[in-house]
Amino acid sequence: MAHFGHHLLTALPGPLLPSIRTYFSLNYTQVSFVTTAFALSGGAGQLPSGWLADRISPAISIAVGTLGVAVGGILVGVSPGYVMLLVFLVIMGLMTGGYHPASTPLILASVDPKQRGRALGLHLLGGNSSFFVAPIIAGFIISVLPGLGWRGPFLILAAPTAIFGLIFYIYLTRHGGMAHVQSARRKAAEEKPPQAGYKRRLIAYLVMMVLGGGAGMSVNAFLTLYMVDVLGASDAKAASLMSIMYLPGVFGMTIIGGWISDRIGSVKVIIVTSIISGLIIFALKSATMGFGFYFVLFIMGLNMAIRMPVTEVFIMSQTPARNRSTIYGVYYFTMQYTGAIFAPIMGNLIERYTFDTMFTFSAYAVTAVAVATSIFIWDAKD
Template sequence: MGRSTDPKRTSLFSGILILFTIAHFAHHLLAASLYPLLPFIRNNFKLDYTRSAGVVSAFSFANGIGQLPGGWLADRIDSRILIALGISGVALAGILIGFSQTYVMLLVFLVLMGALGGGYHPSAAPTVASLVEPKVRGRALGLHEIGAGVAFFIVPVIAAAIGASLGWRVSFIALAIPTLIYGVVFYQILRRRAGSTKARQVEIDYHDETSLTIPGRIRRLVAFLILIVASGAIVHSALAFLTLYIVDELGASEQAAATLLSVMQSAGLWASVAGGYLSDRLGKVKVVVTINLVTAACIYLLTHASFGVEIGTFLLIIGICTFMRLTVSEAYIMEYTTKRRRSTVYGIYYFSMTETGAVLAPVMGNMIDHFGFHVSFAVASIALVSVTLICSLFLWRSRE
């Protein structure tokens, strides 16, 4: 199933695509609970800020590194195994986290959870895209992306509620058990759907063969990856300090800052499909360039907006652009990579997105310490525009 679970195309919003969307939700369920449970973990182990950051970094770093071997393996073994590990394997690690009695045990199991989840995206994205006709590929990937959007929108509230009443360990275990069950059931569904070994290896992908004959394909693919990775890292490095800006500069409460973040995350409930639709109709490069320019403007205007509706509107627009960008990126990679190397390229993409953002965040923090939020956000906005314009020169004549 590394390239397709079935030789026949399926329609958009079919049962298997809905199941993949739920699978994506399940994959992110425990990761989405980590941030809201961090205060409970900090209090339990009496951690300072540095060691508290280590809790999040342990998972994020391992998950980012895990994308590389995950993508490489997905091109060489049955990717259903990696999808199952990305759901049930993550759930097993989540149960172990629930039984952690020391800080070191917690870090070890967080690393395990991140590593086991590394193979999901490089396996699931090309599989979802191969299930539908090329003309609706962006919309199918957008539908799949909704699963992650829903997870990061509603799971923090559920996890925090369980953590407050029963403890953070129970919260991890309670969320992990249904995740584990779904992963096993979904794997069995994919096995039955695959049919014979010969059928699993069939993929009707005439559109890919046409795309791969376009001159300069590799150059455009590299330029597009640089554009997406750099722009995503710039945006996330700025947004990492957003709650601090809202609290420290605008004088809002922590709860109000968290509410505004949920407004931004709410875009994940629908913007992914909208981004896929626009990329299918207008072209992927045009959509990404437009999204980046709109995002740059919003980042700059954040420090000039008043608390409430103004800043909430800019955050919602940034959220819409972020989820759209993810969908368009996956669709472009699918179109401009060979079947034998597709998951490997996805792995490189997800790894670069995760680790580059982690590197730029301290740079942004140091800039804020020395020059303040207004200058730092303006620099981020200018950098985003510059990267977009430079890379677009290489992509302008892309034939989509």
């Protein structure tokens, strides 16, 4: 539930890009800075948050990460102009950093090692549910309250985000929740060192995330604009269609992904899903608006849902317990920063070479990087 509440607002910038672009009369490069400002600051917040989570109570990190996002969402909703919108998105992004580096190690240390994949899958079910629900709610709010426009979803969804943050903080700071936190930390401290060669595998995986992941995330950043400008969808429809990608996560595919990882090992799932990510982009650019396009979005979401819990299990198995939150901070930082840096570049290149050309390039890049980096991680053991 905490993961669900945390992502209600963080799921909004992408789906609302068409409405924000129309309101401020932005070009592709300018509108890309909306997601870039949020992603860069979100990435920047992960590193200090990961370092702090290894040293302070995770309850504080999680509370700041959720309540801070709610405050940031309100500021975004009342921003008077484009520049202040970017400033407030930076503030909201910085506040997101407290949640993941603290919550993921806490969950992993709380369950039997043979069930870690499924536990993370259940946790990610909450986050995926937000990314499914938030675009639908945003499209509904824009349709029902056109006077508020893109501001409405930020202002309205800030309330449940704050409520979830308060509830979870109260639980973690009371006797039962605090005992759970302390028990999880004791278990983590007793774990054996990771498998030899873990630094090589971590570096290779980060390269996969930076190069391949960056190319893939830049496609995701422009999906709503692609739907509007190439496929002819309305702003509200484009925002709502993004929820299709998160249907698999809502229906438990993150748990299935974790279950598969618990059975055959995380590295096999990572390699296969990473290669599939590139192939899906080829299908995406070939589909027209209708069932075919919706199906590609669903498969894209299915692939992401299966991979997400598995990557976190992989990172845990390759990281010493004492540095785990710090490494997760680096991981989330990398995910945020690559998309943020690639998005403006992609926006500029789309203006010059069209969506079709740049989506084709991204498809080749994601596939090639996945194949190359898999050579350096294939020997990993959970």
